[in-house]
Amino acid sequence: MERTEILEVELLDRLKKETFNLISIPSHRDCHRINEYIQSRLPFIKFEKQYVGKKDLYNIYSISEDKPVLINTHVDTVPPITMKNPFQPVERNGRIYGRGANDTKGLIAALIVALQDFHRDYPDREIPISVAFTVDEEQNSALGSERLIELMSPIKSVLVLEPTYGRLCTAQMGAVEFSFTVKTPSAHGSEFEKFSNPVKEAFSIISRIENRLNRPVNIIKVRSGWDYYAVPDRANFLCEVKAYEGESVDSLVGKIKRELFSSGLDVEFKLEDAEAFQRFKKGEMLEALKKAYREGTGREAEEGIMPSWTDASNFHRAGFECVVFGFGSLADCHTDRESIALKELELTYKTIYRFLSILTQP
Known part of the structure; x- marks a missing residue:
């Protein structure tokens, strides 16, 4: 086996393990454990807490004046509903099954591994983005993103991780x-x-x-x-x-x-x-994402419309450039067949990693 193949296998193993770990932490009621886990996996990022005023729920965030691009996703999931053994992830035919596998714990796993690898590969560089993990997205109140806006004065653009079948969604139904x-x-x-x-x-x-x-x-x-x-x-x-x-x-x-x-x-x-239907503001972040997508996946990105409500709605109304993105099937989320493919984890990881690299270039 060639070196590149070995590295590919190692990457998939890490993405799988990270996704398994995240799914194993229930977060449909209390998000304290998953927030602590994320912080433990990213010790090189200094996170702060922001309580949102509901059941001791809090966001974790790292926002800096010199990092105007924010990557955000929510850590809460819907309840198990009809899913059996929802917090005991399994892999079948190249797909990982469990509650939150795609919405959005697989995407969180891809982000964590991409940040870890960027920090390892470029130890002399700052992580070039602000980052926030929000709560309460799966509720009608969506207090996590609503409250986070109070801290986002340094931010110009927001990449929201959600399953979009790999499309760069610049609008929301x-x-x-x-x-x-x-x-x-x-x-x-x-x-x-x-x-x-x-x-x-x-x-x-x-x-x-x-x-x-x-x-x-x-x-x-x-x-x-x-x-x-x-x-x-x-x-x-x-x-x-x-x-x-x-x-x-x-x-x-x-x-x-x-x-x-x-x-x-x-x-x-x-x-x-x-x-109402929302058409998001477009800016430099979208162009950087298209380049990252092309370099990471080997194909051109497609723009799309997110058919479901996301936290991008709150960010858009506050005036930020927004893109919603992530590989995976939205249709399977919230169901007993919720899953994400190892290939979808890999493609999300590669796009995010290239995006981080592009943001450090002059």
Whole structure:
């Protein structure tokens, strides 16, 4: 085996071990242990804590006046949900499975190893970036990135690590999240055909919303019915629709409400969250990332649109240049098949390592 092949195997082993270690630390409630672990792996970076005011959660960060580019990702994950043995990572067919494997512990592993190798290869150079690991991203409050902005006056650009299939996402899809309740008279189950069923009525309303907006409705949660034999008296749905570029969120909400309240049924509506499509500011960081991608992977980078909310939204609104990036499948995240390929870890590592090298050049 040639020297380059040996180095490649060693790199994959290190990336695998780092990802295994990170997955093994649950961080869907308390992020203290994973923050401590990250600090122990990067002793050459002086981290500080920033409490966000929720359940003793805190960010760890290292932000410097002379390092205007920030790499950020979140350390919290969704709960196990239906995943079995979520914190006992396994490798199958070149993929590492476990909660957070792709969102975003594999990407954290790639960042840690890239920073370690840059520090080893260039001991006389400063790490050329600011770095922050934030909490609370998987909650609607997203307090980690919201609070971090208070400390980001030296920062001009932010690279947010999230699974994007390897695309450099310079925009983020908008969304309207809403809940509604349909109420109807209850009845004995044997007389169901004589009464309206609120679940069926709700689905009918959703179909009309889809026709009016010309797009599908994502049904996130449904609550209805009892354990006894009766037609339920209400159905509650939590839903979401995407907001495309140039669309008014207020206009979308208005169209949704018109379909709900024109049904003639007893309906309650609540707007849970809404955010317009965002086109991020582009600058020097994007060009450096494209070069790093080309040199690290051997192919040209593609720009894309992040279909999900990320912390980049808060950074964008605060005026920073943003790019969301990371290899891996977003569709598999939050599911019992969440995983990341060793090749995806390697490509993320190589892009980040080259990015660090480029930032040190004149």
